[in-house]
Amino acid sequence: MTDQGVSRAGRKPITSRAEVEHVAFELFARQGFERTTVDDIAQAAGIGRRTFFRYFPSKNDIAWGDFDGELARMRTQLAGYPPDVPLIDVIREALVEFNRIDPDEAPWHRRRMELILTTPALQAHSTLRYTAWRQVLADFVATRLDVAPDSLAPQAIAYATLGVALAAYEQWLRSPGTELSELLSAGMRELSAAIG
Numbered sequence: 001m002t003d004q005g006v007s008r009a010g011r012k013p014i015t016s017r018a019e020v021e022h023v024a025f026e027l028f029a030r031q032g033f034e035r036t037t038v039d040d041i042a043q044a045a046g047i048g049r050r051t052f053f054r055y056f057p058s059k060n061d062i063a064w065g066d067f068d069g070e071l072a073r074m075r076t077q078l079a080g081y082p083p084d085v086p087l088i089d090v091i092r093e094a095l096v097e098f099n100r101i102d103p104d105e106a107p108w109h110r111r112r113m114e115l116i117l118t119t120p121a122l123q124a125h126s127t128l129r130y131t132a133w134r135q136v137l138a139d140f141v142a143t144r145l146d147v148a149p150d151s152l153a154p155q156a157i158a159y160a161t162l163g164v165a166l167a168a169y170e171q172w173l174r175s176p177g178t179e180l181s182e183l184l185s186a187g188m189r190e191l192s193a194a195i196g
Contacts, residue, residue, distance in 0.1 A: 017055045017066065018105075020045050024062045025111045033119045060125040063115040067129055071136055074098045078140040087144050091137065091161055092188035096181045099165065110176075113169050134158035164191055 023045045027036045038059050042052045056062050074094055081090045101109045116126055138154035145153055168183035 018108075020047070020052065020055050021062055021065060021112075022108055024059075025108060025115075028115060029111070033115060034121055060122055063112050063119075063122060064125075064129055065112065067132075070098060071132060074133075075136050075140075078136070083144070087141065088188070088192045090144075091141075091157070092185055092192075094137075094140075095161060095165060095188060096184050099180060099184055101180070106180075110173065114173060117166075117169065117173070130162055134162055137161055160191060161188070164188055 020041065024036070024041045027040055027044055031040070036059070038049060038052055041059070041062075042049050045052070061067075074097070077097060078090065078094055081093075116122055134155070135149070135158070138149045138158040141154040141157050142149040142151065147153060149155075164187040165184060168180065168187045171183050172178055172180045
């Protein structure tokens with residue numbers, strides 16, 4: 001038997017990361033995150049365990065999608081801003097762009113964020129992801145301010161920006177008719193006005 005395993009009758013094996021995520025999100029909704037195993041996901045997706053682990057290092061990583069790829073994209077985007085663009089504008093635009101989603105993926109992204117923000121088993125994993133995200137932003141801010149990335153200003157700005165993102169996501173989850181990008185942008189403007 002190949003690594004593809006035996007697919008469920010009438011269903012072709014899944015071949016994309018997004019499709020595996022969608023299957024996993026459906027299982028998490030039905031069975032709960034804790035009770036759903038990697039084997040459950042692989043079987044439902046019509047793939048083998050080895051194929052699952054080519055897509056995701058662990059079950060916990062499913063909720064984060066291609067987070068590392070998105071972080072690399074954000075780092076590149078930040079580096080591309082001209083130095084005369086005000087720092088707060090760059091951060092606001094980068095935050096919105098990092099969290100931009102295809103409208104067709106919005107229901108799946110909502111499930112992703114509900115998992116990340118409400119599943120106790122994901123909290124430790126989330127801390128690692130938030131740290132990596134903040135570091136990308138702190139590195140950029142440090143370059144702009146000509147200070148070390150671990151100094152107070154870059155770290156405080158990175159933490160505050162993450163706080164805006166989390167507050168915007170919580171609002172978005174509570175109010176399904178709202179636009180995430182508008183909430184993120186408004187949150188950054190409000191933070192800037194409150195500080196300024």
